[in-house]
Amino acid sequence: MKVVVLGGGFGGVSTASELRNRSKDLGITLVDRKTRLEYQAAHPEILSGKVTPDETSGDLNKFTAKIGAEFINDTVVNIDFKAKKVKTGKEGREIPYDFLVISIGAEQTFFGITGAEERSCSVNTLKGAVETKNALDKLDFFAKEICIAVIGAGLTGVEVAGELIDYLRGKEASAGISIVEMMPRVLPTFPTENVSNYVAKFLSDRGVEILTETAVQEVREHEITFKNGKKRHYDIIIWTAGIKPNSLLEKLEVPKEKGWLKVDPYLRVEGMKDVFAVGDTVSFESEGVRAGQNVEEAERQGEVAAENIIKTIKAEKLKRYIPKNTIQNLRAFISLGSNKAVMYFRGMVIKVLAYRLKKFVEWNYMRRFK
Ligand SMILES: Cc1cc2nc3c(=O)[nH]c(=O)nc-3n(C[C@H](O)[C@H](O)[C@H](O)COP(=O)(O)OP(=O)(O)OC[C@H]3O[C@@H](n4cnc5c(N)ncnc54)[C@H](O)[C@@H]3O)c2cc1C
Incomplete structure (x- = not known):
């Protein structure tokens, strides 16, 4: 059984990690056009020189080797959902899959200005x-x-x-x-x-x-x-x-909401049983609550999608994804320079220890690459 994960950001990496935690013999292939996971939240600190590019990114080759997965450094150009094959840019390569996880993130938009x-x-x-x-x-x-x-x-x-x-x-x-x-x-x-x-x-x-x-x-x-x-x-x-949906989605004939991928409560692309989607590429709304497009939810979605792939293989009941960091109940760290930050949580602005806590959270996210 082979799972192909598209995108080595937080959604893809968390899916691959959790799949390996739950199954030692599953074939896992991670595909990304870059060779490093980028921790975008720390990019502003590159400007002041507080962090280096190496510290804010993780080597996907090393990560996949560590969890016993294959890494393909290539750009996905299309997906044939009927034939269950991913098409990539290099020499028209085709990657077959049993299960697919789409986690290709978002793109910056300039609103046509x-x-x-x-x-x-x-x-x-x-x-x-x-x-x-x-x-x-x-x-x-x-x-x-x-x-x-x-x-x-x-x-x-x-x-x-x-x-x-x-x-x-x-x-x-x-x-x-x-x-x-x-x-x-x-x-x-x-x-x-x-x-x-x-x-x-x-x-x-x-x-x-x-x-x-x-x-x-x-x-x-x-x-x-x-x-x-x-x-x-x-x-x-x-x-x-501003961000906008990854332009690859324009080519895919799948259910979308304003260009973002639509998924069911189990994070399967609507109407599909073998294709899941996680992270920024997804639009997820349930009972009026909309999941935030942030690292925390990308990681949580990756974990739920991995669990549901294993449950599907074992013919077990799937787990519903319940977002926590939502548009309505947003939580975030906001760093402000001067080694200061605030934490926004349940509508409160918390200043004490916020910068240290932010740094701890960053360390925790990146430690799988150490
Ligand atoms: C500047 C900035 C600051 C941010 N600050 C915060 C913050 O403080 N806190 C927070 O929680 N969130 C923050 N975010 C949002 C957070 O970074 C995203 O929610 C998170 O990275 C989403 O993870 P993802 O895996 O869905 O996507 P990404 O991390 O974007 O990963 C997508 C991956 O897919 C790959 N990919 C895309 N298209 C293709 C293709 N066609 N073929 C092959 N590979 C492809 C990309 O190379 C990339 O590695 C910030 C985002 C930005 C841009």
């Missing part, structure tokens, strides 16, 4: 974060006042702004940091305003300009035009706003 993709830096991928740090290092902070624009004041945007403060402090350089958000407050997807108010004050007290209700219309060389007609000079843009 003219000039945004070509002219922005990003921290969504490890390569992007390293390139952004290199672009910052190339700026001549002593020749003139440098303007850094962070687009999007979600979790990543505020963390990037915090790390930029530390980056500049380390260089003893002066620059203007602006954070641009189209919604009325920072952290707009967080259910309560207390966290938005706390983070906005923390950043503005340290000199960050916060522009809410300000939407980007166009990005030209060194100039952003906003929908309100105002224009602004920039030296570097770091785009943190």
Whole structure:
């Protein structure tokens, strides 16, 4: 029996680990176009130099060798669900499967805004974060006042702004940091305003300009035009706003919700018994509660999908997936630079020990790669 897992992020890696925990003789193949798992939550700290690319990523070759699985470093280009074969980019390779787990994550979106993709830096991928740090290092902070624009004041945007403060402090350089958000407050997807108010004050007290209700219309060389007609000079843009479904999903004839994969309560792709999906690639909603797209839920979904594959093989009753970290009941760590963070939990903003706890959680996620 062979299970093929597509994507070596947290969803895929947790599925493969749990499959091996539950079965010593199952064939497991992990496929990823990259050779390292990327811990995206730590990418903002690459900018300030607090963490290195190696520390924020894990070697998938070593991980699969450790759990006795096969690793194929290739890009998935299509899936033939009838023939039960995954097609990859290299020489039209076909990988047969008995069970398939799709965990290919999400992609960054620039919402089709003219000039945004070509002219922005990003921290969504490890390569992007390293390139952004290199672009910052190339700026001549002593020749003139440098303007850094962070687009999007979600979790990543505020963390990037915090790390930029530390980056500049380390260089003893002066620059203007602006954070641009189209919604009325920072952290707009967080259910309560207390966290938005706390983070906005923390950043503005340290000199960050916060522009809410300000939407980007166009990005030209060194100039952003906003929908309100105002224009602004920039030296570097770091785009943190928005994700969209992985473009591979467009090719797949499977049930989708606004482009995201639809799964049943057992994490099988709707209408299929041998194909599961986990992590950011999935849209999961049950009784009005929507699972968050975060590391915690990607890991939990991977564990449930693995358990349900083993249960299917043994013809046992499947386990329902119950999301915990949800859109309605969101919990998150938000690091703010200066070795400070807050934990958002049940609507409360917890400051004590939050940064240390965040670091412990990170260590715990990454220790399977040590
Ligand atoms: C900048 C940033 C900061 C974040 N901060 C936090 C945070 O603080 N806390 C938190 O909980 N979550 C955070 N998240 C979200 C979190 O990273 C994701 O929810 C989590 O990584 C989802 O895991 P996944 O396995 O579904 O997807 P991913 O980790 O994205 O993994 C998908 C994998 O699939 C591979 N893949 C994609 N397409 C193909 C293909 N066609 N062929 C082969 N391989 C393919 C990719 O290379 C990748 O390795 C952040 C995300 C970003 C971008």
